[in-house]
Amino acid sequence: MAIADLTMVVLRRPWHDNAYNMLGYAWRKLGNYELSLEYFHAALRLNPRHRGALAYMGAAYLDMGRTSDANATYRRLAKVCGTIVMGFDNDGWKTGCKQLEALAAAFGEHGIPTPPVS
Numbered sequence: 359m360a361i362a363d364l365t366m367v368v369l370r371r372p373w374h375d376n377a378y379n380m381l382g383y384a385w386r387k388l389g390n391y392e393l394s395l396e397y398f399h400a401a402l403r404l405n406p407r408h409r410g411a412l413a414y415m416g417a418a419y420l421d422m423g424r425t426s427d428a429n430a431t432y433r434r435l436a437k438v439c440g441t442i443v444m445g446f447d448n449d450g451w452k453t454g455c456k457q458l459e460a461l462a463a464a465f466g467e468h469g470i471p472t473p474p475v476s
Contacts, residue, residue, distance in 0.1 A: 360384050375404040379411040386418045394418050407438045413457035417464045429473040432461055436475040 361384050367377040382397030398415040401408050412435040419428035439455030465472045 373404060375401045375408050375411070378404065379408060379414065382411065382418075383414050386414060386421070391418050391422050409435060409438055409455065409457040412438065413461045416461045420464050420468045420470065425470060428465070428470070432458075432465070432473050433475055435461060 361381065364377050364381045364384065367374055368381065371377065378397045378401035382394040382401065384394075385391075385397060386394035395415065395418060398411045398418070401411040402415075405411075412431055416428050416431035416435065419425070419431060435455075435458050439458045462472045
């Protein structure tokens, strides 16, 4: 159901990077990694600094066993996150980058060391 709804969103609002990201997430969870990557790339074409798309894409690469791609994506996300000083959401002010922390945890879950960031 979510895929159908999100597909309608991107048909009506093709600039909606978050909808593309969530479509990628949904397809990844269903095991269609190639399609999920297409949607993550679409989100990143619209917003190259989309932290959620980078984190989910890195996790998809890990699931697929594409460690070098996951490492490159982790480094790209770390660079984006390096510009964040403070953020705000419904729970108040935050520091750090939860997407980078989540991707680092995914590396651990796959038994792969988190790549160094230069």
